[in-house]
Amino acid sequence: EVQLVESGGDLAQPGGSLKLSCVTSGFPFSSYDMNWVRQAPGRGLEWVSYIGSSGKTMYSADSVNGRFSISRDNAKASLYLYMHSLRGDDTAVYFCARGRQCSGGNCYVDYWGQGTLVTVSS
Amino acid sequence: EIVLTQSPGTLSLFPGERATLSCRASQSVRTGLLAWYQQQPGQAPRLLIYGASNRASGIPDRFSGSGSGTDFSLTISRLEPEDSAVYYCQQYGNSPSTFGRGTKVEIK
Numbered sequence: 001e002v003q004l005v006e007s008g009g010d011l012a013q014p015g016g017s018l019k020l021s022c023v024t025s026g027f028p029f030s031s032y033d034m035n036w037v038r039q040a041p042g043r044g045l046e047w048v049s050y051i052g053s054s055g056k057t058m059y060s061a062d063s064v065n066g067r068f069s070i071s072r073d074n075a076k077a078s079l080y081l082y083m084h085s086l087r088g089d090d091t092a093v094y095f096c097a098r099g100r101q102c103s104g105g106n107c108y109v110d111y112w113g114q115g116t117l118v119t120v121s122s
Numbered sequence: 123e124i125v126l127t128q129s130p131g132t133l134s135l136f137p138g139e140r141a142t143l144s145c146r147a148s149q150s151v152r153t154g155l156l157a158w159y160q161q162q163p164g165q166a167p168r169l170l171i172y173g174a175s176n177r178a179s180g181i182p183d184r185f186s187g188s189g190s191g192t193d194f195s196l197t198i199s200r201l202e203p204e205d206s207a208v209y210y211c212q213q214y215g216n217s218p219s220t221f222g223r224g225t226k227v228e229i230k
Contacts, residue, residue, distance in 0.1 A: 045159075047221070059218075061218055062218070100172070101172065103214075104217050105217060106216070106219040110172075110178065111169075114166050
């Protein structure tokens with residue numbers, strides 16, 4: 001069974017930093033491209049960041065470019081999101097998401113984690 | 123970036139009725155690379171359709187997708203109570219990938 005389990009969400013101050021983690025199981029992690037997608041409270045979905053299966057190719061949304069960075073550890077079947085210079089509009093549930101049919105960092109998502117809540121507030 | 127406009131905002135129907143959800147793109151979506159997701163309250167989204175018309179694994183055949191270019195639709199042929207949810211479309215043919223704002227389906 002494919003499982004994606006996020007952690008690391010917390011209350012952070014504006015300008016602060018957080019690290020999100022996603023531990024996966026049930027599939028050959030190193031063979032799949034991965035993404036982070038977020039959802040602000042009561043709002044829709046927003047793609048945040050993509051990383052290719054080898055970890056060599058990464059893309060991020062303009063809204064987080066230069067502030068967030070994505071990485072992966074294939075030996076640990078884990079995905080990470082490093083978040084810096086946090087702003088109020090970064091408040092959201094962050095989903096770890098397995099990408100399929102990816103091209104240029106654009107994928108559809110066939111499996112989602114349950115999400116981890118990041119709240120940015122003073 | 124491509125803006126996806128979903129309509130209607132809310133659809134309220136009886137069990138057994140047919141639901142048609144629309145997703146219109148601000149420009150043509152490359153080779154029909156459009157997906158649909160269902161999200162129930164407090165849960166993660168679930169993939170329903172990819173490539174505009176391909177049902178994902180385990181999705182009942184009452185869900186179907188169609189369309190190309192800028193106009194896409196998701197049809198639920200016979201609504202069941204568990205179909206009450208918000209439905210999102212996503213284009214992944216053009217950078218950046220974008221989502222619509224969702225259509226809420228209510229079962230009366």
